[in-house]
Amino acid sequence: MTMKFIKTALAASTMLATVAVSAAPALADKAHPVIGYTVYDMSSFISLGKAGAESIAKANGASVLWNSGHMDVNAQISQIQQFINQKVDAIIIAPVNSSTLGPQVDAAKAAGIPVVIVNLTATPAVMAEAVSYVGPDDVKAGEQEAQHLVDAIGHKGNIVVIQGPLGQSGEIDRTKGIKNILAKYPDVKLLAIQPGNWARNQAYSVMQDWLSRYGNQITGVVSENDDMAIGAIQAMREKSVKIPVTAVDGIKDGMRAVRDGTLLETNLQDGPLELGMAVQVAINHIQGKDVPKQAMFVMPEVTKDNVAHYYGQLYGDPAKFESDLPALINKNLADGHYAEQ
Incomplete structure (x- = not known):
């Protein structure tokens, strides 16, 4: 009877142990996390970055649920709530506002x-709650593009500035950087400043209006992203006008414009690197690894002198860049040189 009791007890104990293991969170949940990713819109920069985010997820055995807010705050709020309801393992947000x-x-x-915030900052309270921010030093980018333009026009003249969406951190900080530089040069006048909302067609319309209103008074254009710069250049081309333009992002069309001389300079915000790093940071946090509270990208300036190098990296062989991206991101996270490439 005693031996029979012992065998029964051992069997029961084994069954309880099995139940306890299966009831605990499975290791696979951490090894194969599900990440909700919501972005403000599918701009050229974000579209390029999406491939990098998915590449990093694949390299880590993770999956990404992708959503665009299409510049609608309420849509993005709904997407975040949906991710919460789905019980994803992490949420990455590029805020609409x-x-x-x-x-x-x-x-x-x-x-x-x-929550990881990417590309655009949020309020200080939200940034404090987020486990990390991965994104650009937009003040520095605004300073770099403005300085380049001011130098090109000989530190005197009238410039116009095409902004991103009012209220987005990219617009706020790039505008701040631009004005930091203009404050140093009293002979450079800010003739007009207006949002183009990161969009080529809107910047095209803004530039058409300015050309009609100010004509040859405009001696330089600072655009807060490449898409808007390209829209402005198109408006100038139709009027047979050539005015120096600087920008930010380093998308394919932006670099091509630098290469052919229609865009004076851009600042490389590497979409695959940045949006992919946000995924790696989220996965590292889920798996209990240390992550930077802030991974700030200082963008390299792209001019006619170095555009071949950066264009070749990103667009000459995209498959190779994508395959090298996981190792590059892990190296950059380890040494703290987040924008290195």
Whole structure:
């Protein structure tokens, strides 16, 4: 009877152990995380970066649920809530508007879901709640493009500035950087400043209006991204006008414009590197690894002198760049040189 009792007890103990293991969070949940990714819109920069985000997810055995807010704050709020309801392992947000999302980030935190902010900053409260920010030093980018233009026009003249969407951190910080430089040069006048909302067609219309209104008074254009610069250049081309333009992002069309001389300079914000690094940071955090509270990218300036190098890296052999990206991102996270490539 005693031996029979012992065998029965051992069997019961084994069954309980099996139940306990299966009831605990499976290791595979950490090894194959699901990440919700919501972006402000599918601009050229974001579209390019999406491939990098998916490449890093694949390299880590993770999956990405991708959504665009299409510049609608309420749509992005709904997407974040949907991710919370789906119980994803992490949420990555490129905010539509820098002043929103506090309640949604709080809700994610209450649900035990870490949040990574990418590309555009949010309010200080949201940034404090986020496990990390991965994105550009936009003040520095604005300073670099403005300085390059001011130098090109001999530190005197009238310039116009095409902004991103008002209220987004990219617009706020790049505008701040541009104005930091203009404050140093009293002979450079800010003739007009207006949003083009990161869009070629809107910047085209803005530039058409300025050319009609100011004509040959305009001696330089600072565009806060490449897409808007290309729209402005098209408007100038149709009027047979050539005015120096500087920009930010380093998308394919932007680099081609630098190469052919229609765009004076751009600042390389590597979309695959940046949006991919946000995925790696989220995965590292999920798996209990240390992550930087802030991975700030200082963008390299791209001019006619070095455009062949950067264009070749990103667009000459995209498959190779994508295959090298996981190792590059891990190296950059380890040494803290986040924008290195």
